[in-house]
Amino acid sequence: MRQHHYLFPTLRKAPSDAEAVSHQLLLRAGLVRPLAAGIYTYLPLGLRVLKKVSSIIQDEMEQIGFSELLMPAMQPAELWKTSGRYEVYGPELIRFHDRHAREFALGPTHEEVITSLIGENIASYRDLPLKLFQIQTKFRDEQRPRFGLLRGREFMMKDAYSFEGSWAQLDRTYLEVYEAYLRIFERCGLHVLAVEADAGAIGGEGETHEFIAPAAIGEDTVAICSQCGFASNLEVMQPSRENQTDDSPSCPHCSGNLQLSRGIELGHVFKLGTKYSSSLNASCLGPDGKWQPVIMGCYGIGVSRILSAVIEQHHDAEGIVWPSSLAPFQVHLIPVSMQDSQQMNAAETLYRQLCDAGIETLLDDREERPGVKFKDSDLIGIPVRIVIGKQAGEGFVEWKDRDRNIAVSTSLESAFVQAVERFASRR
Amino acid sequence: MRQHHYLFPTLRKAPSDAEAVSHQLLLRAGLVRPLAAGIYTYLPLGLRVLKKVSSIIQDEMEQIGFSELLMPAMQPAELWKTSGRYEVYGPELIRFHDRHAREFALGPTHEEVITSLIGENIASYRDLPLKLFQIQTKFRDEQRPRFGLLRGREFMMKDAYSFEGSWAQLDRTYLEVYEAYLRIFERCGLHVLAVEADAGAIGGEGETHEFIAPAAIGEDTVAICSQCGFASNLEVMQPSRENQTDDSPSCPHCSGNLQLSRGIELGHVFKLGTKYSSSLNASCLGPDGKWQPVIMGCYGIGVSRILSAVIEQHHDAEGIVWPSSLAPFQVHLIPVSMQDSQQMNAAETLYRQLCDAGIETLLDDREERPGVKFKDSDLIGIPVRIVIGKQAGEGFVEWKDRDRNIAVSTSLESAFVQAVERFASRR
Structure with missing residues (x-):
């Protein structure tokens, strides 16, 4: 991709209302722009990450x-009235009337x-399990949207549902999803804890x-x-949220010391049972x-929220340090001077080679100072x-990994080979 | 994909309120299900086509x-008030109040x-053109939703916008989009006419x-x-819709005879100029x-509507005949008897081979009559x-193209090779 006519407006400073680092960097790196409180446009760079x-x-x-x-x-x-949630959900549920x-x-x-859909389309326990998911825009009218994509009013979610013929079958699916979630977060480069939780408004x-x-x-x-590795959301152990940081509860399994840690909820899995069916x-x-009513499980992941969590865990003083599984591009190619024909020829050649090899490459072809x-x-x-500067005439460029502070001089050929070795097999 | 635990409930008969063939087949083939008038769930089979x-x-x-x-x-x-469209759009625009x-x-x-987004993020004509698109769920509260995905209240659209520094630049982009649209429809297997049109509510x-x-x-x-190939939406030539089939207008360019033909609008391109900017x-x-205000073009395609149009143009008395570019799977593997171990072994082997070769294969592993x-x-x-029946023991299966009425006996090996030759290069 050529950067000059590509829309990601970077900012030197974040707006003052952006408190969280991830919120600041989402805005500064031109990944998103707010349209209203808790409502964001994903600019091309942000959408690439979201799609990954x-x-x-x-x-x-x-x-x-x-x-x-x-x-x-x-x-x-x-x-919603049939399930009983129309009243329960309160003002977070956005309601309107159609023209009729x-x-x-x-x-x-x-x-x-999905429960009513499945109810109309299954007949026998032999058709079960049925396992379905979607990745979709969701709406929740939060009282106080904040932290960028973390608590939004319009956001992207993966919601999955399983329909089972027995509790034993549900137990199996639940475990499979649990393990898949750990793999998903690992592939996203995230450190994540699986903890016992409270069912909240979903019920079950x-x-x-x-x-x-x-x-x-x-x-x-x-x-x-x-001591024993037990992990739980504190609200399960102690429903009153007000004074949760005051006392220091001990482990319900081994009476060991519990360490408290703040975190972002990225996923939630539920054995719903027959509440909705x-x-x-x-x-x-x-x-x-x-x-018999079918037995259900449901399994959510906050997709857009993952962007915030990854940035919280992967940044330094200069900006974001994407894990390569989610990086919007793999290689950033920067010719120092657009006026220098040797630099531009080398940049164009390498750019073409990298693109042809299937490596996502961003070429900074803007008339800007280095x-x-x-x-x-x-x-x-x-x-x-990869910086293409004064040594381009001799066939040399500078290679720098974003997560290291060392720039290494290397030949054009070797830069290409290194990039292929590093990224081409990951696709 | 194994069919037994896959959700696409087929129907022998379409509901009586489905008039259009495409609407009937979308329901009968289990591609979609209505949730309310003009509002549909895309079942897994339908979503696969939508994604293609x-x-x-x-x-x-x-x-x-x-x-x-x-x-x-x-x-x-x-x-919408700033652009002046809040009143103009009328009851088709779904409106609501948030909790505040x-x-x-x-x-x-x-x-x-997008116009306000771009207005905040460009400074100079040198940054132009900027060309952006999205594929997104849109909402329009139609008075009379009908024909399945053709006139819905919630639907998928590709909308694209270009921001240009001059009219000459817009002319170039417009032509590029025009030609890309012809390629898109051709790749979807659609016969489509590009015709002069009326700008309607978009303006420009x-x-x-x-x-x-x-x-x-x-x-x-x-x-x-x-005679001269001129093509136009009739409403451009004759704004009063009431009696449009009564008279027979002649060509404004060569006075030749005009033939009238019914059609589904799938795309629309506009030179907007500076109306929104x-x-x-x-x-x-x-x-x-x-x-200076930037000069704009906008370019839409009805994505979900394409499913209806393709089915209208590609079906026979038995059902849909997908062009392979959009088919939800390429090969349908049908063992005749689930009880016959020779058939099942052959089916499982071929299924595995085809999947490993990257060919999208659906295996009918249901206990149903042939x-x-x-x-x-x-x-x-x-x-x-590919039907795997009594000849499976001798290593023979039956190959049938959906668009031809002849089934051919062929060896298992040859069926695999033919499938690879036909589909593996298309991915």
């Missing part, structure tokens, strides 16, 4: 037998829609876990036992020939920077 | 220098959002063309001159050092069907 996160999630969900579908954002209010005065809600989650009868990325700005507090009448014929180009490059955090 | 359409569009838009971004669905009403009583609209299109000062797929259920009427204050410094399997197979329209 999505495709890691899709891949891992498909590996464990989930298939993707896409449900509507507009949901008839009747469904029928009530609708904008989906913050899709248990109602069984186990539930959260996946929490430790970060200072996190809105959740995790308690971890240093009972109220929305999703039943199947069981092995005994009797109709200092501006380097500062922007550090800010947006592409893993490898 | 999207990726053809992405590819062609990127080839001509457009980069993808993603704008919000929730748009502050102020923006601020007015919002659900985006039916994004001229306002310059040229505009529509891309219309001839189909009996189409809501547009196209006039084509058999003037009202929303998107200006840049021109070559003369003076601020007749049911074949009927479903014709209905969903996968290009190649």
Whole structure:
């Protein structure tokens, strides 16, 4: 991609209302722009990262037998009234009337829609399990949107649902999703803790876990036992949130010391049981020939929120340091002077070679001072920077990894070979 | 993909309110299910097709220098008031208040959002052209949603916008998009006419063309001159829609006879000029050092609507006949009897080979009668069907192209080689 006619407006300073580092860097690196409180446009660079996160999630969900579908954002209010959540959800649920005065809600989650869909389309326990997911824009009218993509009103979520013929089957699927989530976060370069959790507004009868990325700005507090490894969201152990940092609870399993840590909730898995299938009448014929409500699990990941968490965990004083699995481009190619024909020829040749080899390359073809180009490059955090400067005539360029402070002089040929070795096999 | 635990509920008969063939087949083949009038869930099979359409569009838009971004669905009403469209749009614009009583609209299109975004982020004509597109869910509260995905209230659209420093630059981009659109529709297997059009609610000062797929259920009427090739939407030539089929207008260029044909509008390109950049204050410094409003073009494609148009043009009495570029799978593998171990071994081996070769294969592993399997197979329209029946023991299977009526006996090895030759290079 050529940078000159590509839209990612970088900023030297973040707006004063951006407190969190990730929020500041999302804005400064030109990944997103706000349209209203908690509502963001993903600029091309930000959308590239969002798509990489999505495709890691899709891949891992498909590996464990989930298939993707896409449900509507507009949901008839009747469904929510049937499940009993229309009142419970409160002002976070965005409601409106269509031109015929029928009530609708904008989906913050899709248990109602998918349960009624499955109820209409299965007959026997032999058709189960059915495992489905979607990656979709969700709406939640937060009282106080904040921290950029962390607590937004319109955001991207992966929601998955499984429909099971027995609790034993649900246990198996739940474990598979649990393990897939650990792989997803690892592939995103995230350090994440799986902890016991509270079911909250989703409800359900069984186990539930959260996946929490430790970060200072996190809105959740995790308690971890240093002796036996037990980990839990603090609100499970001590429902009153007010004084949760005052006392120091001990481990319920071994009475060991619990360490408290702030974190960002990135995923949540629930054994729902029959909460939704009972109220929305999703039943199947069981092995005994009797109709039974199907047993459900649901499994969410905050897709856009992952961008914030990754930046919280991967940045330095100069900007973002993307893990290469999520980096919007792999190589940043910077000719120092656009007026120098030797530099430009070398840059164009290398750019073409890298693109042809399938390596995502950003070419800084702007008429800017070198200092501006380097500062922007550090800010947006592409893993490898190749600078083409005065040595271009002799066939030499400078290679610098974003996460190291050393620039190494290398031949053009060797820069190409190194980039291929490093990135071409990852695709 | 194994069919048994995959959700696409086929129907022998379409619901009585589905008039159009494409609407009937979308429902019968289990591609979509309605949630409310004009609001659909894309089931896994339908979503696979939708994604193929999207990726053809992405590819062609990127080839001509457009980069993808993603704008919000929730748009502050102020923006629409500033452009003057808040009143003009009428009841098709879905409006609501957030919890703080601020007015919002659900985006039916994004001229306002992107124009104000660009206005905040460009300074000089040297930064132009800027070319951006998105593929996104749009909302339009149609008075009478109908024909399945053809006239929906929540639908998928590709909208693209270009910001230019001069009219000459806009002319170039417009032509590039025009030609890319012809390639997109051709790759989708669609016969499409590019015709002169009316700007309608989008407005603008310059040229505009529509891309219309001839189909009996189409809501547009196209006039084509058999002598000079002139083609136009009839409403341009004759704004009063009421009696458009009564008279027979003659060609404005050569006075030749005009033939009238019904069609589905799939794309629309506009030279907007400065309509939005003037009202929303998107200006840049021109070559003369003076601020000037940027010159804009906008370019839409109805992504979900393409599914309907393709089915209208590609079906027979038994079901859909997908062009292989859009087919949800390339090969449908059908073992006749799940009880026959020779058949099942052959089917599993071939399934594994095809998947390993990167060929999208659907394995019908359901305990159903052969007749049911074949009927479903014709209905969903996968290009190649390989039936594994009684000859499996001798290493023979039956190969049938969906668009031909002849089944050919062939060896297992040869079936694999043929499938690879036909599909592996297309990916």
